[in-house]
Structures are given as C-alpha cells and as structure tokens.
Amino acid sequence: MTTPLLQVDQLSKNFGGVAAVSKVSFALEAGQIVGLIGPNGAGKTTLVNLMTGVLRPSGGSVRFNGLDVTDQRPYQASRRGLARTFQIVQPFPQMTVLENVLAGALFAGPAKTRDEAMVQALDCLEFVGLADLAQRSAVSLTLPSRKRLELAKSLAMQPKVLLLDEVNAGLNSAEIVDAIELIRKIAARGITIMLIEHLMKVVFSLCDRLLVLHHGELIAQGEPQAVANDPKVIEAYLGSKFAAKMADQQAYLSEVNHV
Amino acid sequence: MNSLRSGLMWFVPLTVLLALTPFISNNYIVQQATFVCMYATLALSWNFMGGYTGYPSFSTSAFIGLGAYAGAILQNGGVPMVLAWVIATGVTGLFAACLGYAILRMKGHYFAIGSISIVEILRLIAASWSSFTGGGEGLNLPIFRGGPEYAGMVFLYAFLVLMLVAVLATVLVDRSRLGFGLRCIEQNEDAADMVGVNVNASKIAAFVLSAIFCGTAGAMSASWVSYISPPDAFSIVMTLKVPVMAMLGGAGTMFGPVFGALVFVVIEQSVLSRFLDYNQAILGLIIVFLIFFLPGGLLRSTLFKQFKQRILTKDPQESKP
Amino acid sequence: MDTYIQVLTNGLMLGALYACIAVGFSLVWGVLNIINMMHGSLIILGGYLTYFAWLHLKINPLFMLLIVPPLLFLLGYLLQFVMINRVVARPVLTTLTLTFGLDMILYNLMNVVFEATPRRITMDIGSVSFMDVVLPGDRLLAMVLALALTGILYGVMRTSRTGRAIVAVRMDRDAAALMGIRINRVYAVTFAISAMMAGACGVLMAVTFPVTTNITGLLLGKAFVVCVLGGLGSVPGALIGGLALGLIESLSGNWWGPQNAVLTGSVLMIVLLMTRPTGLLGKAGYE
Numbered sequence: 001m002t003t004p005l006l007q008v009d010q011l012s013k014n015f016g017g018v019a020a021v022s023k024v025s026f027a028l029e030a031g032q033i034v035g036l037i038g039p040n041g042a043g044k045t046t047l048v049n050l051m052t053g054v055l056r057p058s059g060g061s062v063r064f065n066g067l068d069v070t071d072q073r074p075y076q077a078s079r080r081g082l083a084r085t086f087q088i089v090q091p092f093p094q095m096t097v098l099e100n101v102l103a104g105a106l107f108a109g110p111a112k113t114r115d116e117a118m119v120q121a122l123d124c125l126e127f128v129g130l131a132d133l134a135q136r137s138a139v140s141l142t143l144p145s146r147k148r149l150e151l152a153k154s155l156a157m158q159p160k161v162l163l164l165d166e167v168n169a170g171l172n173s174a175e176i177v178d179a180i181e182l183i184r185k186i187a188a189r190g191i192t193i194m195l196i197e198h199l200m201k202v203v204f205s206l207c208d209r210l211l212v213l214h215h216g217e218l219i220a221q222g223e224p225q226a227v228a229n230d231p232k233v234i235e236a237y238l239g240s241k242f243a244a245k246m247a248d249q250q251a252y253l254s255e256v257n258h259v
Numbered sequence: 260m261n262s263l264r265s266g267l268m269w270f271v272p273l274t275v276l277l278a279l280t281p282f283i284s285n286n287y288i289v290q291q292a293t294f295v296c297m298y299a300t301l302a303l304s305w306n307f308m309g310g311y312t313g314y315p316s317f318s319t320s321a322f323i324g325l326g327a328y329a330g331a332i333l334q335n336g337g338v339p340m341v342l343a344w345v346i347a348t349g350v351t352g353l354f355a356a357c358l359g360y361a362i363l364r365m366k367g368h369y370f371a372i373g374s375i376s377i378v379e380i381l382r383l384i385a386a387s388w389s390s391f392t393g394g395g396e397g398l399n400l401p402i403f404r405g406g407p408e409y410a411g412m413v414f415l416y417a418f419l420v421l422m423l424v425a426v427l428a429t430v431l432v433d434r435s436r437l438g439f440g441l442r443c444i445e446q447n448e449d450a451a452d453m454v455g456v457n458v459n460a461s462k463i464a465a466f467v468l469s470a471i472f473c474g475t476a477g478a479m480s481a482s483w484v485s486y487i488s489p490p491d492a493f494s495i496v497m498t499l500k501v502p503v504m505a506m507l508g509g510a511g512t513m514f515g516p517v518f519g520a521l522v523f524v525v526i527e528q529s530v531l532s533r534f535l536d537y538n539q540a541i542l543g544l545i546i547v548f549l550i551f552f553l554p555g556g557l558l559r560s561t562l563f564k565q566f567k568q569r570i571l572t573k574d575p576q577e578s579k580p
Numbered sequence: 581m582d583t584y585i586q587v588l589t590n591g592l593m594l595g596a597l598y599a600c601i602a603v604g605f606s607l608v609w610g611v612l613n614i615i616n617m618m619h620g621s622l623i624i625l626g627g628y629l630t631y632f633a634w635l636h637l638k639i640n641p642l643f644m645l646l647i648v649p650p651l652l653f654l655l656g657y658l659l660q661f662v663m664i665n666r667v668v669a670r671p672v673l674t675t676l677t678l679t680f681g682l683d684m685i686l687y688n689l690m691n692v693v694f695e696a697t698p699r700r701i702t703m704d705i706g707s708v709s710f711m712d713v714v715l716p717g718d719r720l721l722a723m724v725l726a727l728a729l730t731g732i733l734y735g736v737m738r739t740s741r742t743g744r745a746i747v748a749v750r751m752d753r754d755a756a757a758l759m760g761i762r763i764n765r766v767y768a769v770t771f772a773i774s775a776m777m778a779g780a781c782g783v784l785m786a787v788t789f790p791v792t793t794n795i796t797g798l799l800l801g802k803a804f805v806v807c808v809l810g811g812l813g814s815v816p817g818a819l820i821g822g823l824a825l826g827l828i829e830s831l832s833g834n835w836w837g838p839q840n841a842v843l844t845g846s847v848l849m850i851v852l853l854m855t856r857p858t859g860l861l862g863k864a865g866y867e
Contacts, residue, residue, distance in 0.1 A: 052453075054449075074453050075455050075456055075458065078454060079455050086450075090447055090449060092442075092450060093446055093447070103443050106436060107436070108455025114436075157454070313673075315671075362850075362853070365853055368613075371672055371673075371676055372849075372853070376804075376849060377850075379801065383842070383843050383846070384843075387839060506673075510673075536688075537692070538688070540688035540689060542681070543681040543682060543684035543686075543688065544681075546677055546681025547682065550674055550677065551666065
C-alpha cells in the first residue's frame with residue numbers, strides 16, 4: 001500500500017467554543033479528483049485553510065507526502081506543492097496578468113532563475129488560454145478570465161495537489177463547461193485535485209470520490225452515486241423530515257418489491 | 260531596464276557635480292551638497308519599507324538616533340571614527356531585526372503609530388539614562404581635526420559614498436526576487452503568502468535595509484556636528500520629512516527618493532531660510548501640495564513624463580521605424 | 581508618597597480629562613479610518629481662545645464652553661469638506677502625512693500668533709477635602725465637566741438620527757450606504773464633532789493646566805494610547821481607556837517616579853499593539 005499523498009487525521013478547529021471543523025480524517029491518493037461538498041457553512045473553506053496553513057488547527061494533523069505539515073505557513077505549503085485557489089479571487093492588482101503568474105513560478109515553482117520562471121509562466125498562461133491577455137492589468141479582466149488567472153497562478157507553482165475552492169462561483173453554464181474541461185486537462189497532467197463545489201453536475205462529472213462535510217464533521221465519503229443515496233447526506237442537505245420521508249418510501253418500496 | 264537607464268542619466272551627472280563642490284565653490288555649498296547626500300540616503304532607506312513594501316514607516320529617526328548615540332558612545336570610548344560608524348550600523352541593523360519581529364505583525368495605522376512610538380520611547384530613554392547617554396544635556400564627541408574645509412570635504416565624501424551604497428542596494432533589491440516579493444506583499448499580502456513568498460522574512464529584510472543606512476547616517480552626523488542630544492537625534496520633524504522627500508520624488512521607484520531629497524534641499528535653502536518663523540507651516544504646505552497635486556511623486560507626474568519623452572526622442576541613437 | 585486613595589483619585593481626575601481628550605480622536609479614527617494628527621493642536625487652539633478671551637475680554641472660561649466648541653465645529657466641518665473628504669479612501673500613508681502636514685501649518689500659525697510661552701488661567705476655586713483626599717477645585721470642576729460632556733455626547737450619539745448614522749457607518753460603511761445614509765455628510769459631521777470636542781477639551785484644559793503649543797504632541801500621544809486601550813470609534817471605549825490610562829499613569833508615577841509615568845503608558849501601548857490590537861474592549865479597529 002502506497003502512502004497517500006495527503007493524509008488528514010482528526011483535524012479540528014474551534015473558534016471560541018464553536019467547532020468549525022471537527023475530527024475530520026481522510027486521505028488523498030495521487031491522481032484522484034476528489035470532491036468536497038456540504039451545505040453552506042459546513043466548514044469546507046475552513047478545512048482548506050487548515051490544510052494550507054492559513055489557520056492553525058486546534059487538534060489533529062496533516063501529512064503531505066509523508067511529512068508532517070500541520071504547523072506550516074501558507075508559503076511553505078505552496079513551496080511543498082500544495083496549492084489552492086481562493087473563492088474570491090486574489091490577484092496582485094497593479095501587476096499584469098503575466099507578472100501575476102510569474103510570481104507563482106518564481107516563489108513556489110522549481111525555477112531557479114527569473115528567465116526560467118518566465119518560461120514557466122508563459123506556459124501556464126498558454127495552458128489556461130490567457131496567453132493573449134498577458135500584458136493586460138490583472139484588475140481589467142472579466143470574472144471568468146480572473147478565475148483562469150487564479151488557476152494559472154497556482155499551476156505555475158507546479159503543485160502536486162491543487163485545492164480548488166468554488167472555482168465555478170459566478171460563472172454561467174457555458175463558462176462552467178469550459179471550466180470542467182480545463183480541470184480535466186489539469187488532472188491529465190498528473191495533478192491531484194480536490195474540488196470544493198456546490199454544483200452537483202460538476203461534482204458528478206469530474207469526481208472519483210466525494211467527501212461530505214456537515215457542521216464541520218465528515219459524515220460520508222465514497223463514490224459519488226453511493227454518497228448521493230446516503231441517508232445522512234440527504235438529511236444534511238434537505239433536512240431530517242424529508243430524509244425520514246424518503247427512508248419510509250424506500251422501506252415501503254422494498255417491502256412491496258419483496259412481496 | 261528603462262527606468263534604470265533614465266535614472267542614471269541624471270543621477271550620474273548629479274553625483275559628479277556633488278563630488279566636485281569642494282573644488283568649485285565655497286564651504287556653504289559643500290555643506291548643502293552633504294545634506295543632499297544625507298537626505299537622499301535617508302529617503303532611499305525609507306523607500307524599502309514605505310515604497311516597495313507599502314508599510315507606512317515613521318521610524319527613520321529611531322534608527323538615526325540609535326546610530327548617532329551608538330557612534331558617539333563608541334567614539335567617546337576611544338574607538339576610531341570609521342570603525343565606530345561600522346559598529347553603529349551593525350547595532351542599528353540588529354535593533355531593526357528584533358523590532359521588526361515585534362511590530363511587523365501590525366498593519367496600516369497600527370504599524371504607523373507603533374513606528375512613531377519607537378522614536379518617542381527611544382528619546383525618553385536617551386533623555387533619562389543620563390549615566391550612559393548624557394541625558395538631556397546630550398553628548399559631546401571628539402572634534403574632527405583638520406579644519407573646517409578639510410572636515411567639510413571628508414564628510415561630503417563620506418555621505419556621498421553612503422548614498423552610492425544605498426542606491427546600489429536599491430537597484431539590487433529592485434531587480435531581485437526580494438524586490439518582486441516586496442511588491443507582491445504591498446499589493447496583496449495574503450496572496451503573496453499563498454504564492455510562496457516568505458512574507459515575514461521579506462518584511463524583516465526590508466525593515467533592516469530601511470534601518471542600517473539611517474544608523475550610519477546618524478553616526479556620521481554625530482561625528483560631523485560633534486554633539487548630540489535626544490530631541491535632535493530622535494527628531495519627530497525629521498521622521499516626517501524623510502517620507503515626504505521620498506514621496507515627493509516618487510515612492511517605490513529607484514531614484515525617486517534621491518530626486519525628492521534634492522528638491523527638498525533646494526526648497527529648504529531658498530524658501531525656508533528666508534522665513535525662519537514659518538518653516539513648519541511651509542513644510543506643511545509642501546505636504547498638502549504633494550498629496551493633492553503630485554500623488555505619485557515628481558518622477559511619476561505627467562509633466563515629467565512629457566519631459567522624458569522629449570528628451571528621449573531627441574536621442575540620436577533612437578532608431579525610427 | 582501620597583495615600584492610595586489620593587493616587588487613585590488623581591488618576592481618575594486625570595483619566596476623565598484623558599477620556600475627553602481622546603473621544604473626538606477616537607471617533608474620527610473609528611468612523612473615517614483617519615488618524616487626525618491635528619487633534620492635539622485643535623485642543624490647544626481651544627485653550628488659547630479661552631485664555632485670551634479671559635485675559636483681554638474678561639470672559640469667564642466656563643462661558644467659553646458655549647463659544648469655542650461651536651467655532652471649532654465649523655472649523656472641523658470646513659476642514660473635512662475642503663481637504664479630508666478628498667483623501668478618505670486613500671492609503672494610510674497619504675492620510676496620515678496629510679493630517680501631519682496640516683497640523684504643522686496650524687501649529688506654526690498658533691506659535692506665531694499666540695507664542696509658545698505657557699499661559700495659565702488663574703481661577704480661585706480653592707479645593708475640596710474629603711477623607712484625607714485633596715481635590716483641587718479646578719481639577720474637580722474639569723473632571724466633572726469632562727464627564728458631563730462625554731456623557732452628553734454619548735447620549736446624542738445614541739438618540740439622534742445623526743448620531744445613529746455615525747454609529748452605523750462605523751460598524752459597516754457599505755451597508756450604511758446601502759441603507760441610504762449619506763456617507764460624506766456623516767464623515768463631515770463626525771470630523772466636526774471631533775473638532776468640537778477637542779475645543780471643549782481645550783477650554784477645560786485652560787482651566788487646569790498651562791496652555792502651550794509645546795504639549796500638542798503630548799496630547800496626541802495620550803489620545804493614541806487611550807484609543808489602543810479602549811478601542812476605536814466608541815464613546816464608552818474612550819471613557820474606559822481614558823480612565824484606565826489616568827490610573828496607570830498615576831499609579832506608575834507613584835511607584836517609579838513621575839518621569840516614568842509617561843514612558844509606562846507608551847510602552848504599555850506598544851505591548852498592547854503587538855498582542856491585542858483590538859484594544860481592551862475588543863472592538864476591532866480599522867487597520
């Protein structure tokens with residue numbers, strides 16, 4: 001059995017008495033696309049923040065490539081190959097698109113010189129389809145382009161694991177289709193991806209595995225179809241009354257079928 | 260790089276001119292030239308923190324004063340002058356590293372206040388620790404031998420060399436990874452962290468850079484004037500003047516602070532010396548003018564850009580398409 | 581060595597004055613996100629106006645409480661309108677330097693017009709003695725008035741429409757704008773109120789301390805410390821911060837000598853800034 005690329009063990013975070021994330025454990029194997037879903041406020045972004053060092057855990061541990069990285073700072077996570085995008089895009093406003101991506105390549109990528117980093121940066125811009133906007137200022141981009149910039153920046157860091165936080169928020173259906181394609185291309189490059197998503201169609205079309213978070217706890221994990229039918233998940237999203245009704249219906253149906 | 264070239268185009272002649280002042284004019288002009296070099300050094304130092312990193316630092320006088328006192332105490336203890344300057348620089352750098360570790364976690368207004376408070380606190384300490392620092396009476400230093408003309412020349416060249424070192428440091432940082440990282444921090448500190456910039460180390464590096472040359476300048480000043488006292492060494496007016504000079508020329512540019520220092524000395528000599536009673540009000544007016552009409556500094560103003568265009572297109576080496 | 585009660589009472593009397601010094605400054609910082617470096621000079625301006633009215637026109641200083649504050653209200657409104665409003669959205673360095681520059685102008689002009697020699701209003705109110713504690717009449721009067729003014733301000737802020745608009749802007753500027761509050765107006769009024777309180781404080785100071793431009797920096801420093809101690813933009817915060825600072829200075833002056841009292845306050849402020857920048861009351865300040 002190979003060591004998982006990313007191992008999260010009993011990870012918790014308390015904010016003054018409120019448990020935002022509570023004893024979450026899971027593992028990411030190389031080459032997977034894993035979806036992290038859950039109702040609003042479930043703690044998904046907090047979990048990503050804990051994994052990348054933006055927040056200090058109150059308990060538990062994170063291991064990346066076998067190394068204990070629980071106490072790391074964000075820049076260390078990036079340099080080690082654990083990159084993430086932000087839900088609300090965070091560019092360097094007074095720099096060009098190219099300079100933004102160059103930053104990722106220069107500081108977290110393997111490039112040793114500025115020229116090498118520049119080559120990397122151009123390559124990543126090419127990959128996401130922003131090559132002709134390279135000299136534009138980052139703030140002048142439309143929202144879908146800004147999301148691509150964010151992706152290009154994180155790709156320039158040559159990550160092994162990429163955590164995408166609601167990369168489709170604010171995009172229309174056509175733009176989402178493009179985004180799904182792009183994510184597939186990234187996975188094809190060998191990068192392990194964890195996707196925080198609300199949109200079920202994205203999750204179902206891309207993910208090998210799903211993790212479901214609710215009130216900070218991991219309530220289910222497994223293949224998408226199985227998770228979708230898991231009563232706990234249904235209860236989390238639709239409420240206990242509905243879940244009970246569904247359970248009754250299922251029980252009735254299975255009785256009827258047995259007769 | 261374009262900005263390096265255009266900057267050197269006026270900086271090199273200026274340096275040569277300043278260096279020649281002992282031979283082409285009187286002691287008074289030499290003194291003014293020395294001030295230009297000193298102010299330029301201070302403004303360039305501030306630029307690392309306030310210009311590149313975007314942290315509103317008002318601690319310049321803390322470093323000047325610390326360097327002055329360190330240098331004075333060492334010289335009074337028998338250490339030769341130049342060695343005292345070097346050690347004072349090191350002391351200031353060490354202090355900045357420790358201080359930076361503490362106050363660089365603050366941002367914006369809090370950082371600004373923290374940095375001014377350091378000036379005040381150091382001044383209070385210098386004023387009350389009489390056994391070590393001479394207290395409110397101040398400290399005398401051994402007077403430099405050789406007569407006023409010789410001394411004038413020596414200190415001019417000392418400050419000129421210091422200014423050149425500061426310019427060199429600025430250019431090196433500007434082109435380096437550190438410079439790029441500082442600019443990222445200025446624009447979005449969290450994003451900089453995520454992109455792999457070691458934010459803490461970078462900020463402390465910038466802070467130390469903003470301190471060391473001020474420390475040297477302080478020690479040199481102390482030797483030049485042969486007397487220091489708490490309010491002069493830890494002057495609030497100076498700690499405000501320096502950022503203004505840098506902003507006047509253009510904060511965040513390589514040569515802006517030098518230009519700003521030059522303009523400032525010219526203004527100080529022509530206007531301020533005639534209206535001694537209104538010095539502070541005039542400084543205030545300069546600031547108001549700067550903020551409202553020159554937000555990016557002189558070197559970024561549209562007037563200057565037009566000027567540059569005209570000068571550069573007259574260049575015979577320019578190939579026309 | 582004074583008795584403990586005397587030290588504490590001194591601290592409270594001083595503290596009430598500190599609260600009054602700081603409350604306007606705190607409001608501007610909390611609501612406009614601007615540090616007004618002119619604050620100390622505005623206080624002294626109020627003090628000078630009071631002194632010279634007393635000296636030349638024989639007007640009772642307490643009566644000046646009705647004249648100086650409105651005058652400074654107008655000055656503040658004007659300053660905000662002409663200057664400060666243009667830079668409200670700019671970075672800290674810009675606004676701080678601007679108010680620093682404006683302060684230099686004000687300070688210089690006051691020095692030229694009024695001269696920096698300390699001026700003292702002598703009022704024979706005597707003193708009150710109560711249980712081993714001596715309360716000098718003028719200080720006691722100043723303290724009572726300071727508390728009264730602060731209290732009135734608090735009342736006005738809580739009940740009047742303008743006051744509540746100010747509090748709303750302090751809490752969440754964008755939401756307030758969406759509710760239809762005219763932000764620029766609120767800014768102008770806040771700044772004007774701040775100047776007014778500074779003026780009122782100046783009147784009180786003229787009664788208890790020598791008035792001189794030499795102490796403008798000192799007053800500003802007190803205002804800073806009170807804001808860090810008590811949190812930004814709230815009247816109760818300024819009150820608690822002021823009283824706390826007064827007590828700390830009085831106690832540390834008693835234990836370690838008067839010259840170290842100020843140093844203690846400054847060091848405490850730095851320590852707080854490093855560890856708990858939101859102040860003792862925990863209200864998040866603007867960065």
